[in-house]
Amino acid sequence: MIETLQVYFQYPFxxxxxxxxxxxxxxxxxxxxxxxxxxxSFIGDGLSHVAFGAIAIASVLNLTNQMLLxxxxxxxxxxxxxxxxxxxxIKGDAAIAMISVATMAFGYLIMNVFSTSSNLSGDVCTTLxxxxxxxxxxxxxxxxxxxxxxxxxALFILFYNKLFAxxxxxxxxxxxxxxxxxxxxxxxxxxxxxIVLAMKLVGSLLISALVVFPALCAMRxxxxxxxxxxxxAAISVVCAIAGLxxxxxxxxxxxxxxxxxxxxxxxxxxxxxxxxxxx
Amino acid sequence: xxxxxxxxxxxxxxKDIIVQNLNVTVxxxxxxxxxxxxxxxxxxxxxxxxxxxPPIVGEVxxxxxxxxxxxxxLPQQTLVQKDFPASVxxxxxxxxxxxxxxxxxxxxxxxxxxxxxxxxxxIADLASHAYKNLSGGQQQRVLLARALCATKKLLLLDEPxxxxxxxxxxxxxxxxxxxxxxxxxxxxxxxxxxxxxxKYATHILHIGQHIFSGTKExxxxxxxxxxxxxxxxx
Numbered sequence: 001m002i003e004t005l006q007v008y009f010q011y012p013f014x015x016x017x018x019x020x021x022x023x024x025x026x027x028x029x030x031x032x033x034x035x036x037x038x039x040x041s042f043i044g045d046g047l048s049h050v051a052f053g054a055i056a057i058a059s060v061l062n063l064t065n066q067m068l069l070x071x072x073x074x075x076x077x078x079x080x081x082x083x084x085x086x087x088x089x090i091k092g093d094a095a096i097a098m099i100s101v102a103t104m105a106f107g108y109l110i111m112n113v114f115s116t117s118s119n120l121s122g123d124v125c126t127t128l129x130x131x132x133x134x135x136x137x138x139x140x141x142x143x144x145x146x147x148x149x150x151x152x153x154a155l156f157i158l159f160y161n162k163l164f165a166x167x168x169x170x171x172x173x174x175x176x177x178x179x180x181x182x183x184x185x186x187x188x189x190x191x192x193x194x195i196v197l198a199m200k201l202v203g204s205l206l207i208s209a210l211v212v213f214p215a216l217c218a219m220r221x222x223x224x225x226x227x228x229x230x231x232x233a234a235i236s237v238v239c240a241i242a243g244l245x246x247x248x249x250x251x252x253x254x255x256x257x258x259x260x261x262x263x264x265x266x267x268x269x270x271x272x273x274x275x276x277x278x279x
Numbered sequence: 280x281x282x283x284x285x286x287x288x289x290x291x292x293x294k295d296i297i298v299q300n301l302n303v304t305v306x307x308x309x310x311x312x313x314x315x316x317x318x319x320x321x322x323x324x325x326x327x328x329x330x331x332x333p334p335i336v337g338e339v340x341x342x343x344x345x346x347x348x349x350x351x352x353l354p355q356q357t358l359v360q361k362d363f364p365a366s367v368x369x370x371x372x373x374x375x376x377x378x379x380x381x382x383x384x385x386x387x388x389x390x391x392x393x394x395x396x397x398x399x400x401x402i403a404d405l406a407s408h409a410y411k412n413l414s415g416g417q418q419q420r421v422l423l424a425r426a427l428c429a430t431k432k433l434l435l436l437d438e439p440x441x442x443x444x445x446x447x448x449x450x451x452x453x454x455x456x457x458x459x460x461x462x463x464x465x466x467x468x469x470x471x472x473x474x475x476x477x478k479y480a481t482h483i484l485h486i487g488q489h490i491f492s493g494t495k496e497x498x499x500x501x502x503x504x505x506x507x508x509x510x511x512x513x
Contacts, residue, residue: 037363158383165373168363169354175329176429177348178376223409224366 001249008248016137017254021240023149024198025258028207029214029236030156031191033229034167036215043081044211046096047195048204050077052127053103055199059123060114067144071196077103078192082184129203129255137200145200148193155190159183164225201240202255210236213262220269239265282307282345282433282465283328287337290320290327296335297323298486305482307342307432310459310466312476314507315486321469322355324486325435328467344432348377351430353422355437361411367421368406371397374428389428396424400454416447423454427464434458436468440475448472452479473508 008014028044035043054073058066081096108124137145156163165173166183174180198207214236218228243258250257283305291297297320305311315321326332328339329352341347351374374396375389385393397403400420405413410421419439426434439455440448456479458464470476476483476495483498485491491503498504 037359039359161373161383161385162376164365164369165376168360168365168370168373169357171331171354171357172352172373172425173376174331175350175352175354175435176374176376219362219364223364223412224407225364225369226366228364 004249005245012139013137014248016139016142018241018244019142020137020145020197021201021244021254021258022237023145024194024201025210025214025236025240026233027149027152027156027194028198028210029232030153030229031187031194032211032213032215032236033218033225033232034163034187035191035211036219037167040082041212042093042096042100042208043078043191044195044198044208045205046081046100047074047078047192048199048207049100049104049107050074051196051199052204053107055127056107056111060110067196071193074196075189075192078188078195079185082188082191127199127203128205129253141200145197148197152190152194155186159186160229163187168225202258206255206259209259209262213259213266214239217262217266217269220266220273235265235269236262281305281340282309282342283467284340284342285328285337286340288324288327288334288339289336290323290332291335292323292332294335298490301337301484301486301490301492303484303492305465305467307465308459308463309482310456310480311468311482311484312480313467313469313484313486314471314473314476319487321486322437325437325467325469329435349430349432351426351428351434353419353426353434353436353439355441356418356422363411365410366406367397367402367408367410367413368393370410370421371424371428374425392428393424396427399427399458400424414447415443416451419443419451420454423451427458431462431464433465433467436466438469438471440470440472448475455479477508 035041051070051074054070055066058069061069063069077099081099111120111124162173162178162183166178166180170180194211195207198210202210214232215228217235218232222228222231239261240258243261244254246252246261247254247257281304285301285303288301288303289296289299290301297318301324303311313321313324323332327334329350330339330347372385372390372393375385375392394403394406397406400423402417402420402424405417405421410418413421423436423439426436434455436455440451443451452475455466455468459466468476468480477499480495482493483491483495483504485498485503485507489503491498491501493501499508
């Protein structure tokens with residue numbers, strides 16, 4: 001088995017997949033804790049569908065660098081979605097549902113009408129489930145991913161205390177003069193970046209898993225915010241590595257394998273929690 | 280010199296005025312209770328004082344030696360906090376967040392402030408406990424300690440005893456009174472509990488159909504006060 005892996009690791013695309021997988025799972029877990037606690041678990045889903053729509057537009061327009069269109073569109077949607085959290089006209093979850101199905105339908109529609117590819121359903125499947133795209137990463141993809149991930153982690157560390165305070169009690173922070181709107185905007189932008197990056201790894205349907213599961217695992221076992229954050233990051237990276245290894249050895253689709261590992265980790269944490277709280 | 284002055288203040292949401300034409304002066308060391316029925320605009324008034332909601336007419340004037348970020352606030356608990364994974368120390372320390380200066384990490388002085396305020400609230404031994412596993416009274420002490428990290432002068436409390444049992448309620452009231460008497464912290468508190476208001480407060484602001492603002496002694500004798508107290512007793 002180890003020999004097989006050694007053979008695989010000689011290929012750069014396998015090494016790229018691991019680098020990207022580890023970084024993305026780390027970033028998504030860090031901000032996942034905040035999202036889950038702010039009751040925005042589904043924003044990952046909504047935004048990834050927006051990104052799906054944007055990718056469809058980009059491929060119809062035959063853009064060479066899809067990121068140039070996908071990233072700004074997703075960021076704008078993230079800002080709008082997180083803003084509706086405070087607006088009462090359309091409630092947060094309804095807004096997410098609306099935007100996510102609308103953009104997804106639109107994306108599939110224009111992909112179908114203006115199809116340039118001979119294998120449409122294959123393209124759609126790849127975007128939705130990320131089935132092979134992580135193994136087709138180019139050097140530039142990896143470079144972009146590394147730069148953005150490092151930036152995300154650095155920002156997280158710098159704003160960790162503010163993030164905690166605002167997530168726990170936004171009103172209090174605002175009352176003592178913290179510009180919470182600015183931080184919410186910042187969270188929205190970072191989330192959008194993470195989603196766009198994570199689409200490569202697990203595809204747009206499974207992104208919520210990367211955001212939600214590590215945080216939920218950690219919240220089962222730990223009671224302080226710092227411990228929850230650290231454990232979420234750790235378990236997310238472990239699941240990503242395990243998922244990638246299994247998918248290489250067993251030939252399973254990468255995205256779904258990683259998500260299955262997350263589900264497995266959650267059940268283990270759940271059982272642990274039940275046993276230890278009984279003791 | 281007044282610590283806080285409300286001048287011709289009307290508060291509400293959007294363009295709907297809930298409370299009109301308030302003129303109130305709060306001096307350092309006062310203990311002001313804001314009374315009124317549900318929906319009379321108590322919380323909105325407090326949010327306006329904190330500049331969370333803009334005033335519709337009039338203004339909130341802070342005294343010269345009171346800065347915007349020197350007001351401690353104890354909001355009502357939110358649903359999010361009920362199952363929030365955080366230790367007591369983490370929460371109290373978050374009261375030290377600085378609004379203006381870019382300071383990503385808490386200093387040792389901040390941590391010392393947090394520890395001192397936990398001792399003041401008699402929760403030092405709970406520092407590493409999970410907030411969500413505490414009793415309602417302990418949780419309020421944690422949030423009070425956090426508010427104290429943000430201020431030495433003025434505390435705004437939004438129904439601090441909501442949902443607490445009588446014993447814990449009295450303990451919390453005593454604690455708040457000690458902050459007012461011994462540490463000379465000005466208190467502005469929203470309350471439903473007219474008995475406690477009359478017992479502890481020095482001043483009363485009653486909002487609703489009839490507005491009353493003045494000392495506790497005057498309130499007890501006033502028509503509004505009498506009406507509200509007898510209704511409450513029945």
